[in-house]
Amino acid sequence: xxxxxxxxxxxxxxxxxxxxWYLITNxxxxxxxxxxxxxxxxxxxxxxxxxxxxxxxxxxxxxYFVPLFYIVVLPALxxxxxxxxxxxxxxxxxxxxxxxxxxxxxxxxxxxxxxxxCSSNSVFMPLALAYIGxxxxxxxxxxxxxxxxxxxxxxxxxxxxxxxxxSYGKTSIKNFVAAVLATxxxxxxxxxxxxxxxxxxxxxxxxxxxxxQVYVCxxxxxxxxxxxxxxxxxxxxTVVVGKVGxxxxxxxxxxxxxxxxKLQIMKSPRLQKAFIHTSVTDExxxxxxxxxxxxxxxxxNLEGTSxxxxxxxxxxxxxxxxxxxxxxxxGAFQTMNxxxxxxxxxxxxxxxxxxxxxxxxxxxxxHRLERIxxxxxIILDDGYNGNIxxxxxxxxxxxxxxxxxxxxxxxxxxxxxxxxLEFIEAVNKVFDIAIVTSSLNAELFEKNLTVxxxxxxxxxxxxxxxxxxxxxxxxxxxxxxxAPNFI
Numbered sequence: 001x002x003x004x005x006x007x008x009x010x011x012x013x014x015x016x017x018x019x020x021w022y023l024i025t026n027x028x029x030x031x032x033x034x035x036x037x038x039x040x041x042x043x044x045x046x047x048x049x050x051x052x053x054x055x056x057x058x059x060x061x062x063x064y065f066v067p068l069f070y071i072v073v074l075p076a077l078x079x080x081x082x083x084x085x086x087x088x089x090x091x092x093x094x095x096x097x098x099x100x101x102x103x104x105x106x107x108x109x110x111x112x113x114x115x116x117x118c119s120s121n122s123v124f125m126p127l128a129l130a131y132i133g134x135x136x137x138x139x140x141x142x143x144x145x146x147x148x149x150x151x152x153x154x155x156x157x158x159x160x161x162x163x164x165x166x167s168y169g170k171t172s173i174k175n176f177v178a179a180v181l182a183t184x185x186x187x188x189x190x191x192x193x194x195x196x197x198x199x200x201x202x203x204x205x206x207x208x209x210x211x212x213q214v215y216v217c218x219x220x221x222x223x224x225x226x227x228x229x230x231x232x233x234x235x236x237x238t239v240v241v242g243k244v245g246x247x248x249x250x251x252x253x254x255x256x257x258x259x260x261x262k263l264q265i266m267k268s269p270r271l272q273k274a275f276i277h278t279s280v281t282d283e284x285x286x287x288x289x290x291x292x293x294x295x296x297x298x299x300x301n302l303e304g305t306s307x308x309x310x311x312x313x314x315x316x317x318x319x320x321x322x323x324x325x326x327x328x329x330x331g332a333f334q335t336m337n338x339x340x341x342x343x344x345x346x347x348x349x350x351x352x353x354x355x356x357x358x359x360x361x362x363x364x365x366x367h368r369l370e371r372i373x374x375x376x377x378i379i380l381d382d383g384y385n386g387n388i389x390x391x392x393x394x395x396x397x398x399x400x401x402x403x404x405x406x407x408x409x410x411x412x413x414x415x416x417x418x419x420x421l422e423f424i425e426a427v428n429k430v431f432d433i434a435i436v437t438s439s440l441n442a443e444l445f446e447k448n449l450t451v452x453x454x455x456x457x458x459x460x461x462x463x464x465x466x467x468x469x470x471x472x473x474x475x476x477x478x479x480x481x482x483a484p485n486f487i
Contacts, residue, residue, distance in 0.1 A: 101130035149204040166242025168387040176341035180358040195220030228264040300332035330369040376473025383482035401476040409480040410438030
């Protein structure tokens with residue numbers, strides 16, 4: 001093998017693996033759906049700069065591509081990766097893809113060396129075969145893991161499964177349900193924001209304790225059948241459908257499709273009781289209790305939230321009585337999520353006194369209007385909240401503060417311009433400093449924000465430094481939603 005052939009061989013291998021790294025990173029972000037990477041990516045220009053242009057240059061430039069790869073293409077992708085705030089997680093699925101891609105690349109390049117000719121197949125073919133092969137392997141493995149997970153669920157005697165979906169507040173409801181029920185039962189809940197069928201199957205196999213009495217699971221959706229698939233797997237006895245709104249419109253197109261998808265949870269063959277928010281439907285059903293409109297006397301400030309819950313058919317109270325609740329959880333909108341948890345708890349046998357005590361002991365959900373006092377500043381971390389109700393409540397809470405008010409936000413993601421304009425209008429009335437952290441809504445914010453000090457931040461790595469110079473003791477700082485920089 002002469003020096004030129006060796007250089008081309010090494011460069012080809014590195015180039016294919018570089019493109020593969022870019023591909024699998026994007027696939028992981030978009031639930032390994034190639035159509036979502038191609039059609040629904042929030043920064044389509046990345047594909048052109050980091051994939052398409054280098055791919056074309058490889059074949060147009062011939063030997064001249066070698067220096068271009070080492071001087072421009074490879075460094076550019078290294079910098080791109082380093083600046084990501086949501087880097088790839090090296091799961092076994094990612095490792096299997098990369099190992100398969102490397103094996104195919106070496107094999108095809110070896111054949112090229114033997115034949116003395118290499119076509120576009122030396123780059124395209126290993127990428128295409130690795131994606132197709134990886135997809136088939138993962139489907140086979142998933143079916144195996146899914147069967148094992150189903151057996152594990154069925155092996156736990158008298159296991160009660162509570163499944164929660166909705167557009168807003170799924171994770172909060174899940175955490176509240178789990179915390180309240182844990183005062184009486186052995187409870188396990190899906191961790192963090194695990195809410196896809198793949199994540200749930202893995203969680204059951206790897207983490208669900210065999211002595212669990214109540215399994216609380218969150219179900220999310222990006223496609224029309226996602227909730228149905230999760231429901232068929234879990235067969236929950238108790239379900240909750242939280243508030244539904246204009247979230248993920250780019251996938252569902254309209255509110256009717258969103259509602260239809262969420263209500264697939266009602267098809268559980270073991271369904272005993274469903275608690276559905278009034279924003280979803282008002283159609284009567286013998287197994288349904290509606291919630292969201294029986295709350296009054298809400299007092300929500302920076303110290304906590306108090307409210308009155310009126311009787312429901314699942315509560316152990318006499319007609320005309322009321323349930324008065326207090327929690328350190330911030331945000332008036334959280335009262336409906338706590339109400340859902342209260343109804344589930346009452347349905348599963350907790351008394352009113354047990355419920356009142358459990359609600360009083362609820363702890364803030366991480367990154368969801370979580371109050372942090374540091375350096376004389378009040379920080380409201382609402383980074384994991386991406387719905388209009390929660391974000392407006394964060395703004396309202398900040399308005400109660402006497403000092404300067406600072407907001408850091410990308411706006412609403414996967415939502416409408418109308419809702420973003422509603423949010424901007426609220427921000428204009430309250431804040432002294434606004435830092436916009438995503439290009440997704442930057443143009444809308446630039447045109448409509450009238451906050452005295454507005455900063456459009458194109459590089460989130462500079463946020464910490466910026467906050468050090470722009471904020472001081474006595475300020476309240478609201479992190480309203482957060483979007484990884486691939487959005």
